[in-house]
Amino acid sequence: MTEVTSNNKMQLSEHLALPSEAALGHSNELDGPRLSPHFTLGEFTKSNYPEVYNIPSHVAIENMKRICGWLEILRDRAGTPIIINSGYRSPQLNKRVGGVNTSNHLTGCAVDIRCSGIEQAIEYAAILIAYSKEIKQDYDELFIEKNKYGRYWVHFAVRPKENRRKISFIKT
Numbered sequence: 001m002t003e004v005t006s007n008n009k010m011q012l013s014e015h016l017a018l019p020s021e022a023a024l025g026h027s028n029e030l031d032g033p034r035l036s037p038h039f040t041l042g043e044f045t046k047s048n049y050p051e052v053y054n055i056p057s058h059v060a061i062e063n064m065k066r067i068c069g070w071l072e073i074l075r076d077r078a079g080t081p082i083i084i085n086s087g088y089r090s091p092q093l094n095k096r097v098g099g100v101n102t103s104n105h106l107t108g109c110a111v112d113i114r115c116s117g118i119e120q121a122i123e124y125a126a127i128l129i130a131y132s133k134e135i136k137q138d139y140d141e142l143f144i145e146k147n148k149y150g151r152y153w154v155h156f157a158v159r160p161k162e163n164r165r166k167i168s169f170i171k172t
Helices: 012-017 041-045 058-078 091-096 118-135
Strands: 034-036 084-086 110-115 141-146 152-157 166-171
Touching: 034 041, 034 058, 041 058, 058 110, 058 118, 058 152, 110 118, 118 141, 118 152
Parallel strands: 141 166
Antiparallel strands: 084 110, 110 152, 141 152
C-alpha cells in the first residue's frame, strides 16, 4: 500500500495508482449494486479514505451508468477486465486527494482506468477514440497519465452534453 504522509494526505497521483478493492476481488455492501453487467457502484466509490464521505447523488449514478456503457465496450474490445482506480468523488474526497474543483469525478462523469503500462494505455485510448467515431458521440476528456512511480492510467470522462474531446498525455 502507499504510505500516507504525516499529515494524512495522500497525493492525487498516489491515490490514482491504486486499484479499488472491488477490482481486486474484495467486497463490501457497496459493491453489490450494479451500474452495468461488469461494473459496480462500489468500484466507482471506493477510496483509500473510508472515513471520507463519498456517497453519490442519483444524477451522479446516472452519469456513472453512462460511462459504464463505454467501459463495457472497452472491456469487450480489449479482451480484459477493466480495473477502476478512481470514479465518483464527493467534494470532500476530491479535496482530500488533491483533485481540482472542476473535476468530472465530482459529477460521476469521469473514471481513471488502471493500465499495466504505456502500451495498454495507448490501446485503451485507441479503442475509446475509435468507438467515439463509430457511434458519432464525443467524450469530454481522454488523458493518458503517469505518476512519479511510473504507473499509468487512462482518465476518461463523458458528460451528458457539451463534451470537449480533450486529449492529453500528463505526468503527475
